[in-house]
Amino acid sequence: MKVLVAVKRVIDAYVKVRVKSDGSGVETANVKMSMNPFCEIAVEEAVRLKEQGIASEVVVVSCGPQVNQETIRTALAMGADRGILVQSDEELQPLGIAKLLKSVVEKEQPDLVLLGKQAVDNDFNQTGQMLSALLGWSQGTFASKIEQQDGKLRVTREIDGGLETLDLATPTIVTADLRLNEPRYASLPNIMKAKKKPIETIEAEELGLDIAPRLKVLNVSEPPARQAGVRVESIADLVDKLKNEAKVI
Amino acid sequence: MSILVIADHENDALGSATLSTLNAAQQIAAKGGGDIHVLVAGKGCAEAAKAAQTLPEVKKVLLADSEEYDHLLAENVAPLVVKLAEGYDYVLAGSATFGKNVLPRAAALLDVQPISDIVAVESGDTFVRPIYAGNALSKVQSGDAKKLISVRGTAFDAVPAEGGSAELETLEGTGDSGLSSHVGSELTQSERPELTTARVVISGGRGMQSGDNFVILERVADKLGAALGASRAAVDAGFVPNDYQVGQTGKVVAPELYIAVGISGAIQHLAGMKDSKVIVAINKDEEAPIFQVADYGLVADLFEAVPELEKALDQ
CATH class of the missing domain: 3.40.50.1220 (TPP-binding domain)
Structure with missing residues (x-):
């Protein structure tokens, strides 16, 4: 089984983002960038499938500027075999990315495409579902477990009230949720090895797809700040305040 | 101009996400969005549709009660949404796992960039949504002719579940895609209220x-x-x-x-x-x-x- 994993470069999840004072977006200059945490989980799962002998090859793809090569290298250091950069310096939104990924899928013919369930920058939670739709494939979103099952993929999904298990016809799309696995740290020898692994570049423009953003960001603002309240000295004090001041119990 | 709200439900009752999504729909309607219709898709969900008929300001309830909508598999529900979307300017769903799973799939088939998780309606084409886990708010304007929107339930008060008398229309199923099948569910058993709606x-x-x-x-x-x-x-x-x-x-x-x-x-x-x-x-x-x-x-x-x-x- 050939596995394709899509990865996104985002502001590191542990960085406190700052909104630019002109409202045009958030500050990205001199800010630590990393692979989106859910994409890391997707890469880890693909590498595990390879280690278990289920996956024959793991190809990692990223859409965006040249610097996304760094993110692809991170995935290669984790154990992916080769990379593809679909290069574009323009703003990409999930529908556009899904179209770009579709053309990579058509070229690579994977049996499984793994993605993170959402990116922690724009929080759209769309790309996997949209790619699946464009390909006319099945989808297993928010996966916490993946098993191979007689030519199908059995995926356990995190849903509102608990878990749901689906059998998916392959080829298929799976998006990773938090509990699917715990991603490894790349070892130094593997980081060195990754430098020699090939990354192919495809110019997004040359694919001739309509990937122009459909949503125009008019303004980005800080959410209203929450003021710290008061310290209470005891449970009795707390209960009194909740009953008589806040009137919530 | 009209709005389709995809209901969250548990067959015999509407989910609370539907009531807050309807609030967002009413706000869009007030800005010229037109009539509101509610889609109840599922298997054995006639009771939920009946409940939807009593929702305020809802003109029509569409009931798609068919085998292939059991467990609301995205591969089967999305084609229904796509087919219905022809007649609407807006399609709204709650941003619970069902909406998150189905709405983008339908949107891609319609060549629409959906707007996830809105927390405010600014105008008929402009909405506010949190980004960076709510550390920033992004005001976005959609250039798509149709707008597919998921609504963050906590940002819109639930509308009362009474006061309306919508007509009911029954729809034919759109068939099984054969792409996925439901094996089982393991739902957390609890006597306590649901996390996202608890007081x-x-x-x-x-x-x-x-x-x-x-x-x-x-x-x-x-x-x-x-x-x-x-x-x-x-x-x-x-x-x-x-x-x-x-x-x-x-x-x-x-x-x-x-x-x-x-x-x-x-x-x-x-x-x-x-x-x-x-x-x-x-x-x-x-x-x-x-x-x-x-x-x-x-x-x-x-x-x-x-x-x-x-x-x-x-x-």
């Missing part, structure tokens, strides 16, 4: 030290009629299942009272609860960031404070 939520973090210790929170939850939540740290440590998780990667809640116990208050957790009306934090570390957002903070050992709270609630 009171009490959550435990890494400070709870073990899953067994959550029993002291359960006792307080039972007294307050509260739902039980947890931080990602507590889920990662294996104390409780993932569906307890409140935060950026879990559930977003905004109850009237949120009690955070043994939770330090990482950005990722705050993202899921900072819109709560009243926040209480109990933590023995007085430097914990959770105190910066808490209305009432108590610096104490939770293993003493929580049982004491349980007792105090009896009085």
Whole structure:
């Protein structure tokens, strides 16, 4: 089984983002960038499938500027075999990315495409579902477990009230949720090895797809700040305040 | 001009997400969005459709009750939404797991860039949505002719579930895609209210030290009629299942009272609860960031404070 994993470069999840004072977006200059945490989980799962002998090859793809090569290298250091950069310096939104990924899928013919369930920058939670739709494939979103099952993929999904298990016809799309696995740290020898692994570049423009953003960001603002309240000295004090001041119990 | 709301339901009743999504739909309607119709798709969901008929300002309820909509598989529901979308300018769903799963799939088939998780309606084409786990708010204008929107339930009050008398239209099924099949569900059994709609939520973090210790929170939850939540740290440590998780990667809640116990208050957790009306934090570390957002903070050992709270609630 050939596995394709899509990865996104985002502001590191542990960085406190700052909104630019002109409202045009958030500050990205001199800010630590990393692979989106859910994409890391997707890469880890693909590498595990390879280690278990289920996956024959793991190809990692990223859409965006040249610097996304760094993110692809991170995935290669984790154990992916080769990379593809679909290069574009323009703003990409999930529908556009899904179209770009579709053309990579058509070229690579994977049996499984793994993605993170959402990116922690724009929080759209769309790309996997949209790619699946464009390909006319099945989808297993928010996966916490993946098993191979007689030519199908059995995926356990995190849903509102608990878990749901689906059998998916392959080829298929799976998006990773938090509990699917715990991603490894790349070892130094593997980081060195990754430098020699090939990354192919495809110019997004040359694919001739309509990937122009459909949503125009008019303004980005800080959410209203929450003021710290008061310290209470005891449970009795707390209960009194909740009953008589806040009137919530 | 018209609006289609895809209902969240449990066959015999509507889910609460539907009521807040309808609020957003009414706001769009007030800005010239037109009539509101509600789609109830499923298998054996006639009761939910009946309930939808009584929703205020709903003109028509579309009932698609058919075998292939059992368990609401995205591969089967999306084609139905695509077919219906022809007649609507807006398609709305709650941003619960069902909406998140189905709406983008339908949108891609319509060549529309959906707008996820809106928290405010500015005009017929402009909406506000949180980004970076709610650390910033993005005001976006959609250039698509049709707008597919998922609605964050905590940002819109639930409309009353009565007052309307919509007509009912029954739809034919659109067939089984054959792409996926449902094997089973493992739903968390609980007598307590659902996390995202509970009036009171009490959550435990890494400070709870073990899953067994959550029993002291359960006792307080039972007294307050509260739902039980947890931080990602507590889920990662294996104390409780993932569906307890409140935060950026879990559930977003905004109850009237949120009690955070043994939770330090990482950005990722705050993202899921900072819109709560009243926040209480109990933590023995007085430097914990959770105190910066808490209305009432108590610096104490939770293993003493929580049982004491349980007792105090009896009085």
